[in-house]
Amino acid sequence: MPEPEMPGGGPAEAQWFTGEPDRTRARWGSGGDRVRMVGVNDEEPAAGGAADRPGSAAQPDPGLEAGHAAAQDSDLEAGHAAGQDTDLEAAHDAAQDPDLEAGHAARQDVAVPVGTEGVTLLGATEVRRLAAELDLRPTKSLGQNFVHDANTVRRIASVSKLDQSGHVLEIGPGLGSLTLALLEVSATVTAVEIDSRLADLLPGTVARHALSRAGDLTVITADALAIRGSDIPGAPTALVANLPYNVAVPVLLHLLAELPSLRRVVVMVQAEVADRLVAPPGSRTYGSPSVKTAWYGTAKRAGAIGRSVFWPVPGVDSALVGFDRHPVPRTGDRRSVFAVIDAAFAQRRKTLRAALSGWAGSPVRAEQLLRAADVDPGLRGEMLDIDAFVRIAHARLTADAQVLA
Ligand code: SAM
Numbered sequence: 071m072p073e074p075e076m077p078g079g080g081p082a083e084a085q086w087f088t089g090e091p092d093r094t095r096a097r098w099g100s101g102g103d104r105v106r107m108v109g110v111n112d113e114e115p116a117a118g119g120a121a122d123r124p125g126s127a128a129q130p131d132p133g134l135e136a137g138h139a140a141a142q143d144s145d146l147e148a149g150h151a152a153g154q155d156t157d158l159e160a161a162h163d164a165a166q167d168p169d170l171e172a173g174h175a176a177r178q179d180v181a182v183p184v185g186t187e188g189v190t191l192l193g194a195t196e197v198r199r200l201a202a203e204l205d206l207r208p209t210k211s212l213g214q215n216f217v218h219d220a221n222t223v224r225r226i227a228s229v230s231k232l233d234q235s236g237h238v239l240e241i242g243p244g245l246g247s248l249t250l251a252l253l254e255v256s257a258t259v260t261a262v263e264i265d266s267r268l269a270d271l272l273p274g275t276v277a278r279h280a281l282s283r284a285g286d287l288t289v290i291t292a293d294a295l296a297i298r299g300s301d302i303p304g305a306p307t308a309l310v311a312n313l314p315y316n317v318a319v320p321v322l323l324h325l326l327a328e329l330p331s332l333r334r335v336v337v338m339v340q341a342e343v344a345d346r347l348v349a350p351p352g353s354r355t356y357g358s359p360s361v362k363t364a365w366y367g368t369a370k371r372a373g374a375i376g377r378s379v380f381w382p383v384p385g386v387d388s389a390l391v392g393f394d395r396h397p398v399p400r401t402g403d404r405r406s407v408f409a410v411i412d413a414a415f416a417q418r419r420k421t422l423r424a425a426l427s428g429w430a431g432s433p434v435r436a437e438q439l440l441r442a443a444d445v446d447p448g449l450r451g452e453m454l455d456i457d458a459f460v461r462i463a464h465a466r467l468t469a470d471a472q473v474l475a
Pocket of ligand 1: 212213214215216217218241242243244245246247248249260263264265268292294295310311312313314315317
C-alpha cells in the first residue's frame, strides 16, 4: 500500500515541537495503565521518536488490543462495516486535491474569524506540519482520517449547541482540528485519544492555537471503549466527536452507559452508520444500533460531510448525527433489554417466536413471553420499537420471579 501523503505535499522532515507554553496542565489519572492524562509540560519524547513509544500505533499496547477485541464481539456490526470500507490508500487523492493545493479559503492555515479571542483553527498546511512533526502515517485500524477544514469543525461545534458553561467530551481528537473549534465555544474540553503520539502532541497544539483556553483542556490517553465514567474529570454534558469509524457505535453506546451526565451528542460517523442510528422501526436500516440508541434518547441526522475535508480522504461518505438524551431515564434493566435485542437481531429474518427461542429456552416459552408482552410472535424484531423490547424483557423477569417465588 502506498504511504499516504500529507495534504498539499509530501512528508516533511519529522521534528518535535519543543516550545513550552506558560499555561500548563500535567496530570495523571488514577486508572493505572488504562488511562493517562497528558499536559503541555510533560516530558519531551525520547530520542527514539514516536514509533518507539509505548502505546503508539507502531507498538500497540496489548491492553488496547484487548479493547478492540471487546469492540469486535460487541453487538454493533455496523461499525465494522464502516471501518472496513475506509480507504486510506485514497490519501493520494488528498494530496492531488486542487482545493488543497490552492489553499482554499476554508482550509488555510490560520482561520481568522473566531468565537473566542485568540483561537485559530487548523487548515491543511498546519495539519500537514503537525503530521510531519510526528512522522505520522495514519492507521486504518484506528480510523485516522483527520479533518483539515475549519468550516467543517466550526459547523460541528455549531450543531452541538454548546455554550460557555458546558463541559464537552471529545473522543479521538487526533491532531486537534475539532478540539480547537470546541474550545472556541465551550467552557472545558476533555479529549480521550488512544494514540499516545497524538495525545502528547495536542496540548502543545492548543497552546499555540488557543493559548487563552489551554488550561481548559484535559487530554487523556486511553481507549474510549475501556474508559470508565470515573476516569473522566467532572461530568461532561456533551459528547462531540469525529468518531473512529470502525468502533463508532460501540464507543457511542459505551459512553452513554458510562456517563449519564451526557445530555447532547453530536458525532460524525460513516453515512451508513448514521442511517442505522436514526432509523425507525420497520425500515431497511433499522437494527440493533437503532433500537439501543433509542433506549437512551432520540437521534437525528444533522447533515452530510464531504470526503474532501479529510486527510487521508476516506473511501466512504460521512454524516453528522445529533442525539438528545431522554429527559427522564427509562426504567427497567438495560442489560436484560439489550439481551432481547441482541437475540432478536442475531436472526433478524426469523419471526420473534423462532429468533427468541434460544433466549427464552424454547419456541413455546418465547411465544408465551411475547404474548405476555403484548407482542405478536409472528413479527420480526425489525418491526418492534424500544418499548416493545422493554416489555418483552420485563415479561421474562416477571415470569422468572414467579418461578422462584
Ligand atoms: N478528531 C480528529 C479530526 O476530526 O480530525 C480525528 C478524528 S479520526 C476520524 C479518529 C481519532 O480517534 C484518531 O485520532 C484515532 O487515533 C482516535 N481513536 C481511534 N480509536 C480510538 C479509541 N478506541 N479510543 C480513543 N481514540 C481513538
